[in-house]
Amino acid sequence: MDIAIMGAGLSGLACAITLEKNGINPTIFEKRSKVGDRFVNGEVILSIFDKPVHDNIEKLSEEYGIYLKPTSNIQKMELISKNEKAVIEGDLGFANVRGREQDSFESQLEQQTQSTIHYNSEETYEELLSHYSHVVVATGDGDYAKMTRNFREDLTVTIRGATIEGSFDRYVVKAWLDYDIAPFGYCYFIPYSDHEANISLAIPDLPENADINLDRLWDLFYEKVRSEFEQDIRITDQFQITHYPIGICQTARIGNTFYVGNCFGTTMPFMGFGQYASILSGVFAAYDLCGLGKYEELMKPLRESYEDSLVLRRTMEQLSNKGLDRIIHSLQGYWGEKLFQTNTINPLKVASFLLRPYIKMKR
Template identity: 50%
Template sequence: MKVAIMGAGLSGLACAIRLEQMGVSPTVFEKRSCPGDRFANMEALISVFSRPIRDEIAFLADRYQIYLQPSSNISEFVIRSANEKAVLTGNLGFCNHRGRQEDAWENQLARQVKSKIHFHAEQSYEHLLKEFTHVVVATGDPSYTAAVHNFRTDFTATLKGATVEGEFSRYRVISWLDDRFAPKGYGYLLPFTEKLANIVIAFREGVNDDGLELKEKWALFFDRVCTDLGQDLQVTDQFEVNGYKVGQCRRARVGNTFFTGNCLDSVMPLFGFGQFPAILSGIYAAEDLCGGTPYIEATRAIHASYDNSMVIRKLYERLDTGQKDRLVKMLNGKMGEKLLTTRFDVLKIASRLLRWTGIQ
């Protein structure tokens, strides 16, 4: 068996590590010059979205001997709408580095891979199919999945972010649900350190367009963040992603090709969380390759979670400013904390309820 992994991101590297644990050495191709050679950003795992798993980092270490260090635990989650604020505390999840940093998760995973990773090696799927018996498509961009008619794009999103200097708590993340700068989307702040944070707006493209240019939306967001924090933040770095595809892969495995991470359907339509499912999908592909649970079966839970998340997203998109305010007010305190720390799969229960009542 000759396995090629196309992409040294989260899913490709997790796949490589798991294959090696089972005695298979894959060949990993990465188009960039090193792992995470892109903009630097912070990402988060909000554990309630990974249920029934309560602690993703411990789960990966205990079950698969895949070791990841977050940069901080999230012990406070502040949600702000146009006029309301909810403060939720507890063991809510983790923040982690991505991209060009030493501790970025792609770097941490790459250090656990023994096989050679070929950098500056942008591969075409067709070429790899000729050279290898099995191909894992882990490019983080479902265009490849779409090119073989195996992907349905549900929507595309714009993400604009910046690294800012100021004073932050490493354990507090903030999210803004405000249509003025993130129509049908959200803004967020994730701390890199006590002095640096990542602020981002993410919203669906092409709907409910209010006529504001991206730079105007960004200016509104930036003002709001500075006002809410009571600080004059300084921007030190910026990024912009357009046309970020959110959708579903039709068949997770086609012949001897496995679609993992964003090429499967790891990005949750509700709030864009995709890291943990991406890592799991890489692991599941490796296990199928080594005679374990068939990939299509193993990834059913990821598929179902995507569907559940989409149901809730559709409801979220219908909320106007007043309804968002009421939601945030309701979440403040014990009610929201229970929701974020419950051991139950809130996404599954809520989406079932919405389907059952005919609301969605």
């Protein structure tokens, strides 16, 4: 068995690490000049999106042998709508860095990988398929899955982000659900450290958003951030992603090709999270290759999570700022913390189940 992994991101490297633990050394092909060679941004892993798992980093370490060091453990989350604010406290998850940084998750996984990585690779999927018995497609988007007619695109999003400098609490993240600054979307503040953080604005490419002025929205958001922190905040780096597709594969494995990470569909439509699912997809593809399970079966819970997240995304598209205010108001105090801290149920799955008939009726 000769295995090629196309892409050295989270899912591709997690697959390689797991294969190596089982005595198989794949060959990795990466089109960029090094691992994580892209813009720097902050991301989070929140346990509420992966219930009943409470500590994702511990789970990856203890059960899968994947070792990651986040920049912080999140102790407080502030959810801000147009007129309301909810503060949730507790062990909520983890913040981390992605991209062109030595402590990014990609770089940490690379340090745990022994397999050969060919950088600046121009090999196509077809070429790898002709030379290797199995190909793991981990290219970071759904393009190859689309090419093989194996991808259902549900929406596209446009994202603008920046690295900012100031004085921050690294254990606090913030999210804005305010359609005046992000129509049908959301904004984030995620700290890298006490002095550096990422802010980002994401909006779905809906017909209702066709005529928006992204520059104007970004200026409004930037002023919101400055007002929130009551300090002069300096932008040191910026990035923008236009019309990024979010969707899911019809089939996780076709023949001897495995679709993992965003090529499978691990970016969740609701709020854009997906790192944990991306890593698991790489691990599960390796399990199948090692005869330790069936990839399609192992991915069923992640597929269900995606579909649940899509229902919540469609719900957001039918809300107004008044509706968001009501939701954020209801999350203040006891019920908000209960929702985020419960270990017995998956609250987002329950919400999706209750909303699904209504969303089907409206679509």
